[in-house]
Amino acid sequence: MKKIEQNTKEEQMRKQGKFPIHYCLFTFVSRFYMFMCLLLPLLLLSLSSFSQPGGEIGVLGGGSYYFGEYNAKHFKNNQQYIGVLYRYNLNDRFAFRLNAGFSKIKSSEKYLLPGVENSLQGELHLKVKDFSGVIEFNFRSFMVRKIEKSSWWTPYMFAGIGILAVGDEASVAIPIGLGVKFNLYRSFSCGVEWSTRKLFSDMIDQLEDPWETGETNFMYNKDWFFVAGVTLTYRFPVESVCFY
Numbered sequence: 713m714k715k716i717e718q719n720t721k722e723e724q725m726r727k728q729g730k731f732p733i734h735y736c737l738f739t740f741v742s743r744f745y746m747f748m749c750l751l752l753p754l755l756l757l758s759l760s761s762f763s764q765p766g767g768e769i770g771v772l773g774g775g776s777y778y779f780g781e782y783n784a785k786h787f788k789n790n791q792q793y794i795g796v797l798y799r800y801n802l803n804d805r806f807a808f809r810l811n812a813g814f815s816k817i818k819s820s821e822k823y824l825l826p827g828v829e830n831s832l833q834g835e836l837h838l839k840v841k842d843f844s845g846v847i848e849f850n851f852r853s854f855m856v857r858k859i860e861k862s863s864w865w866t867p868y869m870f871a872g873i874g875i876l877a878v879g880d881e882a883s884v885a886i887p888i889g890l891g892v893k894f895n896l897y898r899s900f901s902c903g904v905e906w907s908t909r910k911l912f913s914d915m916i917d918q919l920e921d922p923w924e925t926g927e928t929n930f931m932y933n934k935d936w937f938f939v940a941g942v943t944l945t946y947r948f949p950v951e952s953v954c955f956y
């Protein structure tokens with residue numbers, strides 16, 4: 713009976729066009745990312761004299777939370793997230809970025825999703841290791857340090873591929889996110905961002921298909937991992953001449 717009610721609820725949500733915010737974010741950014749992947753090679757072949765390649769190294773600190781059977785609400789059961797990043801600026805619009813971060817998944821909920829009375833096997837307490845490589849796109853011309861034609865700030869989005877390891881379980885992940893970054897002083901910049909890692913596994917929380925429906929829907933039956941934080945980076949000195 714509960715299985716039927718759950719399936720009926722999801723069908724009604726689809727018909728009414730009501731989808732969770734993480735679903736909408738994933739759909740929008742994934743489509744943009746596909747377009748960006750097709751466009752990027754053309755942009756790299758046509759870099760102008762305004763390109764100024766260079767590397768940045770920095771840190772990312774903030775909070776994280778997991779979204780799945782143990783947690784059905786955003787920004788609940790937040791845990792500390794700390795990481796490092798390396799960003800290589802291809803030009804004033806595109807950059808390649810590597811991330812490595814560490815956090816935890818912790819929950820002491822007694823039940824699964826709202827309305828489901830299945831008891832959990834004790835509390836959930838797992839260590840998280842997060843590794844990814846992404847392509848960043850700046851909506852405005854942005855360089856560190858700022859030059860005459862670039863802006864002091866810009867919104868940006870990123871997407872790529874990575875691996876999320878939780879306890880003894882690991883999964884391929886699709887990191888996607890949005891943020892805003894600013895020039896601070898000389899070679900220093902900072903940013904505020906919110907991102908998700910869409911996983912290919914439903915076993916990150918060590919619990920798979922609790923209703924035994926046999927469903928394998930990628931959007932609804934796989935776990936998510938979210939990170940919200942602040943970045944601080946330092947750009948290595950480079951000459952202002954473009955060699956492309």
